[in-house]
Amino acid sequence: xxxxxxxxxxxxxxxxxxxxxxxxKTSFAGIADAVGLSRGNFYxxxxxxxxxxxxxxxxxAARTQAMLDEWTALAPTPxxxxxxxxxxxxxxxxxxxxxxxxxxxxxxxxxxSAHPASGNAAMxxxxxxxxxxxxxEALGHAGDADALAMHLLSRSQxxxxxxxxxxDEAFIRHEVERIDAWLASLAPKPTATRARRAxxxxx
Amino acid sequence: xxxxxxxxxxxxxxxxxxxxxxxxKTSFAGIADAVGLSRGNFYxxxxxxxxxxxxxxxxxAARTQAMLDEWTALAPTPxxxxxxxxxxxxxxxxxxxxxxxxxxxxxxxxxxSAHPASGNAAMxxxxxxxxxxxxxEALGHAGDADALAMHLLSRSQxxxxxxxxxxDEAFIRHEVERIDAWLASLAPKPTATRARRAxxxxx
Numbered sequence: 001x002x003x004x005x006x007x008x009x010x011x012x013x014x015x016x017x018x019x020x021x022x023x024x025k026t027s028f029a030g031i032a033d034a035v036g037l038s039r040g041n042f043y044x045x046x047x048x049x050x051x052x053x054x055x056x057x058x059x060x061a062a063r064t065q066a067m068l069d070e071w072t073a074l075a076p077t078p079x080x081x082x083x084x085x086x087x088x089x090x091x092x093x094x095x096x097x098x099x100x101x102x103x104x105x106x107x108x109x110x111x112x113s114a115h116p117a118s119g120n121a122a123m124x125x126x127x128x129x130x131x132x133x134x135x136x137e138a139l140g141h142a143g144d145a146d147a148l149a150m151h152l153l154s155r156s157q158x159x160x161x162x163x164x165x166x167x168d169e170a171f172i173r174h175e176v177e178r179i180d181a182w183l184a185s186l187a188p189k190p191t192a193t194r195a196r197r198a199x200x201x202x203x
Numbered sequence: 204x205x206x207x208x209x210x211x212x213x214x215x216x217x218x219x220x221x222x223x224x225x226x227x228k229t230s231f232a233g234i235a236d237a238v239g240l241s242r243g244n245f246y247x248x249x250x251x252x253x254x255x256x257x258x259x260x261x262x263x264a265a266r267t268q269a270m271l272d273e274w275t276a277l278a279p280t281p282x283x284x285x286x287x288x289x290x291x292x293x294x295x296x297x298x299x300x301x302x303x304x305x306x307x308x309x310x311x312x313x314x315x316s317a318h319p320a321s322g323n324a325a326m327x328x329x330x331x332x333x334x335x336x337x338x339x340e341a342l343g344h345a346g347d348a349d350a351l352a353m354h355l356l357s358r359s360q361x362x363x364x365x366x367x368x369x370x371d372e373a374f375i376r377h378e379v380e381r382i383d384a385w386l387a388s389l390a391p392k393p394t395a396t397r398a399r400r401a402x403x404x405x406x
Contacts, residue, residue, distance in 0.1 A: 158361030
C-alpha cells in the first residue's frame with residue numbers, strides 16, 4: 001500500500017463519517033479507527049480535523065465535477081441534462097432519507113460554526129449552479145438562466161431536507177415528477193410553421 | 204426572579220445557541236455562561252443537554268403553533284394565509300442568511316446523529332405541514348392538499364438552505380415572488396357565469 005493510498009483511505013472514511021454523523025460529531029480518533037490506522041501513521045498524513053475537512057471538500061468538488069462532466073457527455077440535450085440533475089435525488093434516495101444532502105448539510109453545519117472552510121463547501125453548490133445555468137442558457141433562457149439554476153438547486157435542497165425529516169421516498173418521486181413537468185414547460189416548443197409542416201407530412 | 208423564570212431563561216439561551224452554533228457545538232457550560240448561572244443552579248433545572256433539547260423543541264413547537272394561530276386569525280383568506288408562510292422567509296431573512304432555517308438545520312443535525320429527539324424536532328415540520336394542508340383544502344385543493352403543503356414546505360427549506368450558503372437576500376425575495384405567483388395560480392378563478400355577470404353589471 002502506497003502513502004497516497006493510505007491518505008485516500010483516510011479522506012474516503014472522513015467523507016463518509018462527515019456525511020453520516022456530521023463534521024462536529026466526527027472525532028479524529030473515530031476516523032483513525034474507521035481506517036484501522038495507528039495514531040502515528042494517521043498524524044503523518046493529517047495534523048488536524050480541519051486539514052481532513054479541506055481534503056474531503058476537495059474530494060467532493062472533484063467528484064461533483066466528474067459527475068457533471070459525465071452528464072454533459074452522456075445526455076444529448078440540455079433538457080436531458082437538467083433531468084439528470086433531478087434524477088440524482090431518486091438515485092441517492094436512500095442516503096438522502098438517512099442523512100440529507102451531503103453538500104447542503106455540510107454547508108449548514110459549517111455556516112453555524114462560522115468555520116473558515118464554509119465558503120469552500122458552498123463552492124460545491126457553485127459548481128452545480130454554474131452547470132445548471134449553462135443548461136438553462138442552452139435551453140434558450142439566457143436572460144434568467146442563473147435565477148432558474150438557483151430555483152432548481154433550491155428545489156433539490158428542499159426535497160432532500162424534507163425527505164430526510166419525514167423519511168418519505170414517495171415524496172421524492174412526486175417532487176421529481178413535478179420538476180420534470182416544470183422543465184418540460186421550459187423547453188422550446190415547435191414553432192407554428194414547424195407544427196404545420198409536420199401536420200402536412202402526416203396528412 | 205422565580206424558579207420558572209430561570210428555567211425559561213436557560214431554554215431561551217439554549218434555543219438561540221442551538222440555532223446559531225448547532226446542537227453538538229453548544230456545550231452545557233456554554234449555555235450556563237450565556238445565562239450567567241452557577242453550575243449548581245443550572246443543574247437544579249437540567250441534568251443533561253438532551254433534557255434542554257427537549258425543552259427547546261417544546262418551546263419551538265409552542266411558538267410555531269402561536270404563529271400559525273396568529274396567521275389564521277389575522278389573514279382573511281386561505282391565499283393570504285399561505286402568503287404569510289412565504290413572507291416568513293423575508294421577515295427572517297437576516298437570521299436565515301446567517302444560520303439557515305431553525306427547524307431544518309436542527310432536524311438535519313439530529314438525523315445525522317440518530318438522536319432520540321430527531322422525531323420530535325421533525326414534528327415542527329409536521330405542524331407547518333398540517334396547517335398548510337388546511338389552507339390548500341380551503342383554497343379548493345382537497346384532493347392534493349397534502350402534496351401541495353409538502354411542496355411549499357420544501358420550497359421554503361430549499362430557499363433557506365441556499366440563502367444560507369450564498370448569503371443572498373435578493374434570491375430570497377425573488378423566490379418568494381415566484382411562490383406568490385404560483386399560489387395565485389392555484390386560487391379559485393371567477394367562473395364564466397360570474398365573469399359575464401360582472402361584465403353585465405359594468406356595462
